[in-house]
Amino acid sequence: MVKKYLSKIYMAIIFIFLYAPIVVLAVFSFNESRSRGNWTGFTLKWYVELFYDRDIRLAFYYTISIAIISAIISTIIGTFAAIGINSMKGKTKSLILNVNYLPVLNPDIVTGISLMILYISFNMDFGFNTMLLSHIVFNIPYVILSILPKLKQLDVHITEAAMDLGATPMYALRKVIIPEIKPGIVTGFLMAFTLSIDDFIISYFTKGEGVTNLSIIIYSMARRGVRPTINALSTIMLTVVLILMILINKRTSAERVSKFKRKEVKE
Amino acid sequence: MKRLILIIIILVMVFVLAGCSSGDREVLNILNYDIYIDRDLLKEFENEHNVRIKYDTYSTPEEMYIKVKAGASSYDLIFSSEYMIERMIDEGMVNKLNFDNIPNYKYIDQDFKNHPYDPNNEYSVPYFWGTLGILYNKNTVDVSSNSWEILWDENHSQRIIMMDSQRDSFGAALKLLGYSMNTVDENELDEAKDLLLKQKPLVMAYITDGAPDIMVNEEANMALVWSGEAVAAMAENENLDFVIPKEGSNIWIDAMIIPSTTTNQPLAEKFINFLCSTEATLRNIDEVWYSTVHTEAIKEVDEELLNNPAFNIPQEDIDKMEMFRDPKEFIDLYTQRWTEIAVQ
Amino acid sequence: MKNRTKYFAYPYIIWIIIFIALPAFLVLLYSITTKESDGITTIQFTLENFKNFFNPLYLNILWDSIYLAAVSTIICLLIGYPAAFIISNAHLSRRNTLLFLCILPMWMNMLLRTYAWMTILGNNGILNNLFSLLGLPTFNLLYTKGATVMGMVYNFLPFMILPIYTALSKMDRGLLEAADDLGADKKTVFIKVILPLSMPGVISGIIMVFMPAVSTFIIPQLLGGNKNMMIGNLVERLFIINGDWNFGSAISIVMMLIILLSMSIMNKFDIDKEGGARLW
Numbered sequence: 001m002v003k004k005y006l007s008k009i010y011m012a013i014i015f016i017f018l019y020a021p022i023v024v025l026a027v028f029s030f031n032e033s034r035s036r037g038n039w040t041g042f043t044l045k046w047y048v049e050l051f052y053d054r055d056i057r058l059a060f061y062y063t064i065s066i067a068i069i070s071a072i073i074s075t076i077i078g079t080f081a082a083i084g085i086n087s088m089k090g091k092t093k094s095l096i097l098n099v100n101y102l103p104v105l106n107p108d109i110v111t112g113i114s115l116m117i118l119y120i121s122f123n124m125d126f127g128f129n130t131m132l133l134s135h136i137v138f139n140i141p142y143v144i145l146s147i148l149p150k151l152k153q154l155d156v157h158i159t160e161a162a163m164d165l166g167a168t169p170m171y172a173l174r175k176v177i178i179p180e181i182k183p184g185i186v187t188g189f190l191m192a193f194t195l196s197i198d199d200f201i202i203s204y205f206t207k208g209e210g211v212t213n214l215s216i217i218i219y220s221m222a223r224r225g226v227r228p229t230i231n232a233l234s235t236i237m238l239t240v241v242l243i244l245m246i247l248i249n250k251r252t253s254a255e256r257v258s259k260f261k262r263k264e265v266k267e
Numbered sequence: 268m269k270r271l272i273l274i275i276i277i278l279v280m281v282f283v284l285a286g287c288s289s290g291d292r293e294v295l296n297i298l299n300y301d302i303y304i305d306r307d308l309l310k311e312f313e314n315e316h317n318v319r320i321k322y323d324t325y326s327t328p329e330e331m332y333i334k335v336k337a338g339a340s341s342y343d344l345i346f347s348s349e350y351m352i353e354r355m356i357d358e359g360m361v362n363k364l365n366f367d368n369i370p371n372y373k374y375i376d377q378d379f380k381n382h383p384y385d386p387n388n389e390y391s392v393p394y395f396w397g398t399l400g401i402l403y404n405k406n407t408v409d410v411s412s413n414s415w416e417i418l419w420d421e422n423h424s425q426r427i428i429m430m431d432s433q434r435d436s437f438g439a440a441l442k443l444l445g446y447s448m449n450t451v452d453e454n455e456l457d458e459a460k461d462l463l464l465k466q467k468p469l470v471m472a473y474i475t476d477g478a479p480d481i482m483v484n485e486e487a488n489m490a491l492v493w494s495g496e497a498v499a500a501m502a503e504n505e506n507l508d509f510v511i512p513k514e515g516s517n518i519w520i521d522a523m524i525i526p527s528t529t530t531n532q533p534l535a536e537k538f539i540n541f542l543c544s545t546e547a548t549l550r551n552i553d554e555v556w557y558s559t560v561h562t563e564a565i566k567e568v569d570e571e572l573l574n575n576p577a578f579n580i581p582q583e584d585i586d587k588m589e590m591f592r593d594p595k596e597f598i599d600l601y602t603q604r605w606t607e608i609a610v611q
Numbered sequence: 612m613k614n615r616t617k618y619f620a621y622p623y624i625i626w627i628i629i630f631i632a633l634p635a636f637l638v639l640l641y642s643i644t645t646k647e648s649d650g651i652t653t654i655q656f657t658l659e660n661f662k663n664f665f666n667p668l669y670l671n672i673l674w675d676s677i678y679l680a681a682v683s684t685i686i687c688l689l690i691g692y693p694a695a696f697i698i699s700n701a702h703l704s705r706r707n708t709l710l711f712l713c714i715l716p717m718w719m720n721m722l723l724r725t726y727a728w729m730t731i732l733g734n735n736g737i738l739n740n741l742f743s744l745l746g747l748p749t750f751n752l753l754y755t756k757g758a759t760v761m762g763m764v765y766n767f768l769p770f771m772i773l774p775i776y777t778a779l780s781k782m783d784r785g786l787l788e789a790a791d792d793l794g795a796d797k798k799t800v801f802i803k804v805i806l807p808l809s810m811p812g813v814i815s816g817i818i819m820v821f822m823p824a825v826s827t828f829i830i831p832q833l834l835g836g837n838k839n840m841m842i843g844n845l846v847e848r849l850f851i852i853n854g855d856w857n858f859g860s861a862i863s864i865v866m867m868l869i870i871l872l873s874m875s876i877m878n879k880f881d882i883d884k885e886g887g888a889r890l891w
Contacts, residue, residue: 117638
């Protein structure tokens, strides 16, 4: 019995540790005073200020559009690549898989600077395009890695049978393979989307021409000092995430979500 | 499923098109320091001239130089500091201005023209000026010595904020030693480095741009800051004050230049002219709190601001100030030592 | 007929070459050449950049980063293991909720989570205000090595809890009963059965915490006040401020090697190749 209480207390401490900062952020987003640590009164003015902040609005727009576009493109490329890689054999396959792992294993900062060097070598102007490209680059490996297991489970003979019966590869793909691996594709898409929204380091090295994302804005605000507008922003973001999580959680068990999120070894 | 995909695609198109709807407008690409303009002015210029402004920021001149030098950018207008502008002019990275497009240039005070970084006033239009000094809390710090030594006072260990900017931090140390802020003498620089290393255990943090906030919250006792940061902080907390040490300090001029990467110089010049109007200047002063180079705007500034020595910097202090010069290839002497201090 | 689908991968192979292999090659190229002096574009090969790194100054940073990352990893393990253990033993209905609560903070932007600690740890922050309310002395918490470690533990703790939980929950309960039946006391069961079986989870947890921790540059910057540089900060500084891409590239290569090396060492310990122990 004592043990049970001990473990309850232990978990409570862990959750206080995990949630205290978040609660603090949320509470102080309603604080009248700008100074941290002192509560002087309730206000919504930081939320109003947030709404009028051109930088944050723009960054929000870029974050979302880059996340959607990069997730769609990397899901398409990744799906084809995964199907192709799956039907390869031997050394080529393991070579491709290993290179594919590189952006996953590499520290983000190394991926970021290597892409920056690449764009400079090609004399590309930094901006929306470079950031989008970079997001696609680091998203694809995750899409592939979430589709490959599904392909392994797929019965090869079904595809062969379809093609033997006269189906073109594209037809077989559409009617046989894709429906079978759909869960993998959806996971890959969602993962690409969240990775893209969350990314800071790679975007930081490939931004330009007025194109930033929310992470970069938060970084520069945090460096400058305490701004209650960040608290307001984070409270809104947290609420959105919370709602999304509860919706997703209704569909899938937490265990699956955890597996999915766990793949993000990224910062 | 198919319907879902269709909806997503339509949403994306709407989203992207909404963002690109300005595609036919002329674009002005600006690179400026963080918090260094009244952002509403951008919006107004956009509406007035039916153009679109892409606005980027940076925090130190060195960072800006690398970014532009790397070549993968097409900025039309850059705000930076005199020593970096000097370097960029030297390296042919800056276009000459057509002053016919900048009639408001006449408002720029003669004191800020003809400086060595742009001796014939061909490349740059001054924006703001200021100095380097110590922002301190009157309740905790005794500045009667009026010396840079205050920053080395062990009584304030872990309550001193330094700037994460090599020229400024070295500047303070060199002045304390009685040397020029522009020295290229390795021995003098080594002495300054030793001094900064000696200070490191006392330093709370090395921060650019964040010091005023920490000072306003009274979490630190003093900070090495630029004058405008001091004005902003003093406006929010009356316990704060600003001192320019007796050994002399740095006087800097930030100016606007048009880099050779520009694709729309006339528009950039139009924008420079817009910022040189009295109204825009007054609004910028209200936002950034640095000392103005504008002969008309200064007449309309509040009494209170004019009494603030961090805004209306006393002539006797100015007389002892030194402007940064581009050390050319000797810049590596600074960079190398600053990196060594940072990693120690 | 059989292998026709493999052509689907060909566009991606081109993609890999341009966007993964070429950038990596360029970093390598920069790392073994000198900074071009103005006007001369000839490439000069050199090992100077790597030699430079063996300056005690920089080696110290490397050592510091590994040390701080290792300390954070160990703390995560010490805190995370019992948590994972408790969750895996919880009643099924509560298990999902507990797990959900562990994951939720990860969905918040990492920079925000780090920033939150600035509010808490500041000299006039919440913790110090609390201390002075209770009549306790206040401390310098923010801008210290401790704050950096704390930030890393906070950000990466869930990465430790989850894989250990996965390993523990996969464990065959029959084994525990068997050990119990054979008269082993609880301590022995834990040391002889539970711990070895959860090792794959522990190892992947260590990898997932250590990897991002050793290369982070945000946490030492925001919480460490730029005083104690880690290797990530050095790379960032060399690229963004100093413009010394050659040296920066050399350090990036070193970083890559450290990660790949620690991965392969950890993989040696990783017995359960197909299980939850791997990254995926």
